[in-house]
Amino acid sequence: MISKDDFHLPPFARKLKRGGPATTHPKDAGLVLGYTGITKESRVLELGCGSGYMTVQFASIAKEVVSYEKREEFLVLAKENVQKNHLDNVTFNHKDVHEGISETPDSFDLVFVDIADAERIVPVAHSLLKKGGYLVGHCLQMDQARKLQLELQKQFSESFSLESSIREFEAREFGFRPQHFGLTYTAIMVFGRK
Numbered sequence: 578m579i580s581k582d583d584f585h586l587p588p589f590a591r592k593l594k595r596g597g598p599a600t601t602h603p604k605d606a607g608l609v610l611g612y613t614g615i616t617k618e619s620r621v622l623e624l625g626c627g628s629g630y631m632t633v634q635f636a637s638i639a640k641e642v643v644s645y646e647k648r649e650e651f652l653v654l655a656k657e658n659v660q661k662n663h664l665d666n667v668t669f670n671h672k673d674v675h676e677g678i679s680e681t682p683d684s685f686d687l688v689f690v691d692i693a694d695a696e697r698i699v700p701v702a703h704s705l706l707k708k709g710g711y712l713v714g715h716c717l718q719m720d721q722a723r724k725l726q727l728e729l730q731k732q733f734s735e736s737f738s739l740e741s742s743i744r745e746f747e748a749r750e751f752g753f754r755p756q757h758f759g760l761t762y763t764a765i766m767v768f769g770r771k
Contacts, residue, residue, distance in 0.1 A: 629655030
């Protein structure tokens with residue numbers, strides 16, 4: 578039976594310190610990793626690192642992660658979580674991305690956006706992505722997702738939004754059936770491909 582405390586989190590995630598920022602659930606992280614196809618050669622730009630949950634996942638796969646966070650307490654937490662996982666390919670920036678991002682154009686394979694008003698960052702993110710690269714927004718509210726996808730449609734060759742639900746099954750001697758509860762809505766993942 579799924580416990581609300583862990584929802585079968587992978588070992589690395591169980592040791593991450595939480596507090597304050599919402600984390601991207603593994604089912605949503607799986608959508609990002611699966612649909613963007615980042616590899617050990619990828620460069621990832623993360624706008625809004627929160628607790629560093631996605632930072633750790635990106636850094637475990639990608640060549641390099643550049644992360645921006647405006648809230649100092651979140652940045653401290655994310656750095657601590659990255660250090661716990663012995664990752665040295667992450668560069669952190671304490672800055673509000675709406676005040677500017679100082680990165681080289683056409684240099685990232687993925688821009689992951691987990692900030693309010695994500696639609697405002699689309700033109701800048703588009704310029705920072707390599708051709709074929711993805712912008713992915715982690716949107717907690719449907720209206721936020723709608724605004725972001727509408728903005729992506731103006732500049733990106735492809736855009737789509739996905740939601741993932743989990744329903745665990747229970748095995749008994751007399752049958753195999755879904756449990757009476759599951760993890761349904763957590764976020765909408767909005768994708769744009771350059």
